[in-house]
Amino acid sequence: MKRNDFSHVKRVVVKIGSSLLTKGGKGLDQTAIAGWVAQMAGLRKQDIDVILVSSGSVAEGMCRLGLKTRPKTLHELQASAAVGQMGLVRVVDDNFQQHGLHAAQVLLTHDDLSDRRRYLNARSTLLTLLDFGAVPVINENDTVATEEIRFGDNDTLAALVANLVEAELLIILTDQQGLFTGDPTVYPDATLVSEIRANDPTLDRMAGASRSGLGRGGMYTKVRAARLASRSGTATVIAPGAAEQVISRVMEGKNIGTYFVPDLEPLVARKRWLAGQLQIKGQLVLDPGAVKVLKTNGKSLLAAGVKSVSGRFERGELVSCIDEEGNEIARGLINYGKAEAELIAGKNSADFERILGYADDAEMIHRDNMVLI
Ligand SMILES: Nc1ncnc2c1ncn2[C@@H]1O[C@H](COP(=O)(O)OP(=O)(O)O)[C@@H](O)[C@H]1O
Ligand SMILES: N[C@@H](CCC(=O)OP(=O)(O)O)C(=O)O
Numbered sequence: 001m002k003r004n005d006f007s008h009v010k011r012v013v014v015k016i017g018s019s020l021l022t023k024g025g026k027g028l029d030q031t032a033i034a035g036w037v038a039q040m041a042g043l044r045k046q047d048i049d050v051i052l053v054s055s056g057s058v059a060e061g062m063c064r065l066g067l068k069t070r071p072k073t074l075h076e077l078q079a080s081a082a083v084g085q086m087g088l089v090r091v092v093d094d095n096f097q098q099h100g101l102h103a104a105q106v107l108l109t110h111d112d113l114s115d116r117r118r119y120l121n122a123r124s125t126l127l128t129l130l131d132f133g134a135v136p137v138i139n140e141n142d143t144v145a146t147e148e149i150r151f152g153d154n155d156t157l158a159a160l161v162a163n164l165v166e167a168e169l170l171i172i173l174t175d176q177q178g179l180f181t182g183d184p185t186v187y188p189d190a191t192l193v194s195e196i197r198a199n200d201p202t203l204d205r206m207a208g209a210s211r212s213g214l215g216r217g218g219m220y221t222k223v224r225a226a227r228l229a230s231r232s233g234t235a236t237v238i239a240p241g242a243a244e245q246v247i248s249r250v251m252e253g254k255n256i257g258t259y260f261v262p263d264l265e266p267l268v269a270r271k272r273w274l275a276g277q278l279q280i281k282g283q284l285v286l287d288p289g290a291v292k293v294l295k296t297n298g299k300s301l302l303a304a305g306v307k308s309v310s311g312r313f314e315r316g317e318l319v320s321c322i323d324e325e326g327n328e329i330a331r332g333l334i335n336y337g338k339a340e341a342e343l344i345a346g347k348n349s350a351d352f353e354r355i356l357g358y359a360d361d362a363e364m365i366h367r368d369n370m371v372l373i
Contacts, residue, residue, distance in 0.1 A: 003259055006235075006252070007253065009169045010168065012043065013170045014050065014052050014171045015052075015055075015172045016052070016056070016173045016241060017241070019175050020173055020175055021033065021054065021059070021060070022059040022060055027060065028056070036246075037092065037095035040247060043251065051135070051136045052103075053139070054088060054137055056084065056088050057085040057088055058070065060083075060088055061081055061083035062080050078143045089137065092137050102134040103135050103136075104135065106129075108141055109151075110145070116316030118316075119316055120315060139157075155225035156221060159226070162229045163231065166234075167229075168233075168234060171247060172226075172239070175240075175241065176219075176238075178193065178256075179193045179196075179223065180192055180206065183209075183219065195259045198226045198236065198262050199227060199263060203223045203227075226238070230261075233264045279318065280311075280319065282312065282319040282334070282338060283322055285323075286301070286306060287305050287306075288323070290304075290306070293305070294321070294370075295329065301330070301364045302349065302362070303347055306364060307345065307346065311338065312338055315335060319365070321365070329372065329373060330372045330373055331370065331371055332365035332369045335365065344356065349362040
């Protein structure tokens with residue numbers, strides 16, 4: 001994808017860093033936030049799905065609590081985040097409301113995206129919010145995250161969210177013009193990189209740490225995020241958050257910030273991931289009707305077309321779909337664990353509530369989570 005193809009983008013993740021949001025730690029920048037929200041609302045009006053990953057809870061909490069330096073201990077960080085998150089969501093929500101849009105707070109930990117079942121839950125909730133036309137506002141769940149289940153920085157979180165919802169574009173707003181050949185606060189003669197392949201090995205030499213004491217990762221985590229995002233075919237632009245109409249200009253394909261070109265298109269990347277990297281935990285035998293629908297119409301797999309179930313799997317794990325002769329037709333992430341799948345195999349989704357005691361996904365495997373073999 002070239003910059004001038006961004007006009008085709010239908011789903012974008014915007015990440016805004018702490019120092020931008022809090023005027024370098026002085027408190028939430030109401031004017032700037034109103035400006036970014038207005039631009040995101042403009043995208044929603046064009047029917048583009050928008051997800052905001054917003055940092056700033058610790059920085060705003062520090063400000064409210066009168067802490068001069070970023071706390072060192074985990075519980076102080078967590079307390080600070082809890083205080084600051086209140087201010088953050090209030091301002092963001094007020095602003096989206098002024099544009100007639102609903103903001104939806106989603107706080108995630110690393111476990112939510114690494115555990116297969118929780119991954120599917122997080123994905124379904126985010127996609128449902130987008131279907132409702134709401135704007136998910138995501139941050140790390142700092143108050144409960146221990147070291148082991150932390151993302152640690154919101155650049156990584158934003159990239160994983162972009163992977164999760166298959167956004168075509170990730171925009172990371174920061175306090176610099178973009179990625180420079182070296183940290184411009186240390187090397188004044190460093191120059192702005194306008195475009196680079198996300199997997200270019202020279203990137204590691206350019207990107208340094210954060211120096212503001214407010215954010216977490218500096219350029220290093222942003223470059224790593226661009227690489228991570230490129231795994232699902234997502235393009236990344238690191239752009240100057242303080243620049244006039246920055247989000248709109250990036251979306252218009254203007255030459256602003258640094259554009260990280262992914263190696264693959266989103267669909268190809270996801271199919272490769274599904275087809276190659278996960279272990280198959282079970283098998284579904286499909287009736288001829290289901291085989292035909294999957295092959296010819298690219299539809300989701302409904303339980304009604306499943307004749308039998310084998311293997312050991314939980315919700316969210318990879319299963320293989322075979323025809324009655326044993327030929328593999330497709331693979332996908334299943335919405336039900338083995339016990340439930342056996343109960344609903346061959347049944348209509350209208351009967352799920354009676355059989356299972358609850359009604360959940362109508363599909364056994366959603367077409368977005370399936371790849372034909
Ligand atoms: N190659 C580079 N180009 C630009 N900035 C860099 C580079 N290396 C390190 N940095 C530093 O990264 C900082 C931005 O990261 P950070 O403070 O974590 O911001 P944010 O809060 O937006 O995530 C810049 O202010 C700059 O000091
Ligand atoms: N969850 C933390 C995120 C910290 C963080 O990654 O900050 P930044 O490097 O400014 O994006 C917070 O809201 O303060």
